[in-house]
Amino acid sequence: MEELDPKYVSFLETWNGWIHNITFVFVGIAALITSFYLVRLLFKRDPKAKHDFINSNEINMFWYAMLSLTVAGGLYLNTVANTYVQEEVMHFIVRLFITASFATIFGLIFNSLIKVYYPFTVNKRLNRLRHQPRINPSNGNKLKLVSEDEEDQYMTDEMIEDEARAAIDYDVWLDEETGYTKIEKYDGSSLAVECPSCGYRTLRVIEEQILRSPTVDEEGELEEFLSCSYCGHKERKIVVTHRLRAKTA
Ligand SMILES: [Zn+2]
Structure with a gap:
């Protein structure tokens, strides 16, 4: 059996300790993202507010939480198979490479599952909220x-x-x-308009607030928050809504 380099072995010990800590941080980030989302959702009592909150946040929230977990998993794997890695520095690099590839592959799989299939589940819940x-x-x-x-x-x-x-x-x-x-x-997804910053048709209303409801005598006011999913440009717009027509009995 080959003799182990004591300097390298002690480096590995330090390495494992740090990687464990950073792994915990990423698991913590995933837990924080998820609980922050759930708490904010819990405080939305109105079904419409709930609907809109889920509609604009849930898929991204889920993706970022899974991304954090994937990074945590990839990091954690860099502390396993110690006996093999201790043999020579090259094995350390091999492990680094294999775990990075796995993390990337899992990240890509999660990304497409969440962005392609998860919306079906979300839409079912949105539909239920809309008709509650x-x-x-x-x-x-x-x-x-x-x-x-x-x-x-x-x-x-x-x-x-x-x-x-x-x-x-x-x-x-x-x-x-x-x-x-x-x-x-309810905004259709076709509502995206041209973004003044990047020029793509990816600017959407992400949140809206009624500043004043229209009445028969006075028009209403809506505040719209728009965000571009391509370049991140944000803007705010005040929209005046027509006054209500007097009802004819
Ligand atoms: Zn843009």
Whole structure:
């Protein structure tokens, strides 16, 4: 049996200690990403807010968590097969190379699973949230989802126009007792517009907030947050919505 180089052996001990620590850090990052996401989701009580939050965050969150775990796994493997690695420095490099290749392959597999197949699962849940009965906040009544044929009378001209362009879908929830309506907007994926920064059609509305709901006397105001998935450009836009038409009984 070949004699071991004591300097190299002690280097390996230090190496293993550090790699274990860094592995824990990456496992911790994955756990933090996941729990931060789940906690934020937990605080969204409104089904529509939940829907939008999942829609814009879950797939990325899942990917970053899996990426962290993949890095952790790849690092951890650099502490195994010690007896073999101790024999010569070349074995250390072989292990480094093999584990890096494995981590890359697993990373690529996870990436396509998450970006190609996982959306089906997410969409099922989004669909359930979209059709979950809404509640009137002022009296607790269950709202009824108005059918596509009847919803126009509750919508503004602009909403009707939006739907006609097929990029956006509005759901009208009606309290049949009081006439209160809750109107929710769903963006089709075709909604991406040209990004002023990179020029690609990858700028999408990622979040939206109603600053003022439209009434019969006054138009409403929406604040839109847009983000480009290609270059990361972000912008904010205030959109004025049409006032409601006086209802004809
Ligand atoms: Zn861009």
